[in-house]
Amino acid sequence: MPEAHTSTSDLSGRTVLIAGATSAAGDAATRALLAAGAGVIATGRDAAKLAPLAALGARTETIDLTDEAAVNALAERVRHDGPVDGVLHLVGGWRGGGGLAGQTEADYRALETSLTALRNVTRAFDAALRASPESRVAIISSTAVTRPLAGGANYAAVKAASEAWTRAVAHGFAKAARDGDTALHAAATIFRVRALAGLELQVADAFVALWDADASAVNDTMLEIAPHPTSV
Structure with a gap:
């Protein structure tokens, strides 16, 4: 049975x-968001793998997020239901090893799909996120960005580019608020982990908790998520 989530945020109507x-x-993020009262649109390439999330109560969309036209069409369909109040980007994976000579073009292109999906989604949903009274965007990055290794050069490069893109999203939110002479209500945040395995619940709760903070406090910020200290 999944562990209980610690967040007490109320995302009803989001x-x-x-x-x-x-x-x-x-799975952890879907459970945490639903528990907080949010409506969840869960996306993925495999309908069968999305089925358990649908059973939890999420709306599921089978889609290739690297397909710009498909993402734009999804955004248009969702737009009719109202604003989108958040995006959690979990598209990723690992391919690497073999030192710098082992950083193949095929591996890079496979990893690059995460960045392509991020770019497509944030562009397609930008207007909806800005229309929301309180929206949050977050990506999962890696501590490898701060100390890239030869055997993980492709991976670190894609993560660094994803961080740069997310910071640009954050700048766009801030500029729109300044230009409109309004308070900032949208924020983009980077979560860094050494390895995601074992931290799924912490990441899910950290994402939900972003709505507890003022947008200005979490926009264009980086939060490193580490395992809880082991009790002695």
Whole structure:
């Protein structure tokens, strides 16, 4: 049985898109968001893997997020139901090893799909996120960005680019608020982990908790999520 989530946030009436939800992290995030009262749109390539999330109460969308036209069509369909109040980007994976010479073009292109999906989703849903009274965007990055190794150069490069893109999203939110002379209500945040396995619940709760903070406090910020200290 899944562990209980610690967040007490109330996201009733919010709608959150999980990009790449067919993982342990996607399952944890779906459960945490639903428990907080949010509506969840869970996306993934495999309808069969999305079925358990539908059983939990999520709306599921089978989609290739690297397909710009498909993502734009999804955004248009969702738009008719109202604003989107959050995006959690979980598209990712690991391929590497073999030192710098082992960083193949095929591996890079496979990892790059995460960045492509991030770019497509944040562009397609940008207007909806800005229309929301309180929206949050978060990605899962890696501590490898701060100390890239030869055997993980492809991976670190894609994560660094994803961080740069997310910071640009954050800048867009801040600029829109300044230009409109309004308070900032949208925020983009980077979560860094050394390894996601074992931290799925912490990441899910950290994402839900972003709504507890003022947007100005979490926009264009980085939070490193580490395992809880082991009791002695």
